[in-house]
Amino acid sequence: MPHPIHDFNRQIIEEFRANHGRVGGPFEGGRLILLTTTGARTGAPHTTPVGYLPDGGDHILVIASAGGSPRHPDWYRNLVTHPQVTVESGVFTYEANAVVLAGEERDQAFARAVEVDRGWAAYQEKTDRIIPVVALQEIARPGPPNINASSPGEAITLVHDVFRRELALIRKEMAAHAPGGSTLGAQLRVNCLTFCQGLHNHHTGEDLAMFPFLADRHPETVPVLDRLRAEHEQIAALVEKLREALADPDPASVRTEVDRLTTELEAHLTYEEEQLIPLLDGVRH
Template structure:
């Protein structure tokens, strides 16, 4: 069973689609449910994570700098499959412990973004493991933590809003002369997630709505046009953060341009689609 503090965080996380507040305000958190190595029972743990692009995120088995590996890590060694709750989505994941240079590179990115990880490493007296959690593709639509299509749309949009707000905060508080490696990854992961979301809408949701609600054609045409404009801004941000000599000022400019266009788009899409879903 989780301790009282962890259980409070878990309850708040699930009740607010990943928003916890307090000491975790603005933190990237997930809930990881592992299977007990000895008991075979499920155990849920709130953890900070690092975006890593593609189909995986990283979690670090620091245990607050304890000399012992945390229980969740030992569980994954015995059964390297877990359930991940991101706030917006719940999915099954395959756990892989990073080794050698790959682990060191990932941990260095984490330390660059938050020196607290280095303090944990020094205190622990052990090599703190880094674990990649790979999303196991299940087929069909994603499992969104919502009870209706309208709520699902808002939950996903709010997840994008929170991540973009975090990136903007990281851009403004970082070293003015350099663009940190983890911040680059955060931007690229956000761009990929947004691209995937809009592609899914263009290929599935919008044709479905167009077939059943032909009177909605003007709104769908506008939403598609906005997707095209946003895709250009996403590509501009990708280029800005991928360049070997990436300029923080340029990256910040591209983030602000994308933010302005995306916030207006999300608001319009909610205004148009949520009432439609509710009526259906």
């Protein structure tokens, strides 16, 4: 007989994969990953949609709340036994080590999560167990990241859309909260952490790998690549201005920096897509 929770998860998983991480319903607009663990008893792979919190350049946090139930979720018991897991973000897939945080480190991480979303505190209040917090630390691998795309051009577009979504989350958060509120500051720090680090890594990868590859095979693109490199530097300076504004968040200053960054980055992404996707996908006009 079908299990309603399993059916619900299967629908979310299918929608997540079909739409590169975008889903509707209760998870719409939220931060969601697909977490594949190895069954503690069976050794079989199990994939579960799980909410997450960006918390550093090399890891994210997942919280085993199970909606405040008295029992740990299955995925948590699995990763305690088998700490190596697979993470799907909708665009990227990577292997990670799951580290269960303990003591003060756990409490501080949980407090950061609650600062962003009071729902975690509500779950803790519903149960006598201490809700575990787990850091998923990406396992470094050689070569480019594993992007869930069918072509290099699609890969570029998907990664760019991640940055567009992150900026949209920042603007949405600014519009939804009262100026100067602590929740606004916490959410903006999380969004900026994700956006700024990801953008830096992407541009560094382009400068060191993709652009030299294209320059070698298509020398006529050198002026385009030089322009894109210069724009990387300009955008990095705008990102730093946003970081500075978020250090002591004044809504007007943050909004100004977000608007400037959005304008410059959208123009950059659009130009790069127009110029590079035909080359990457082997279409010459």
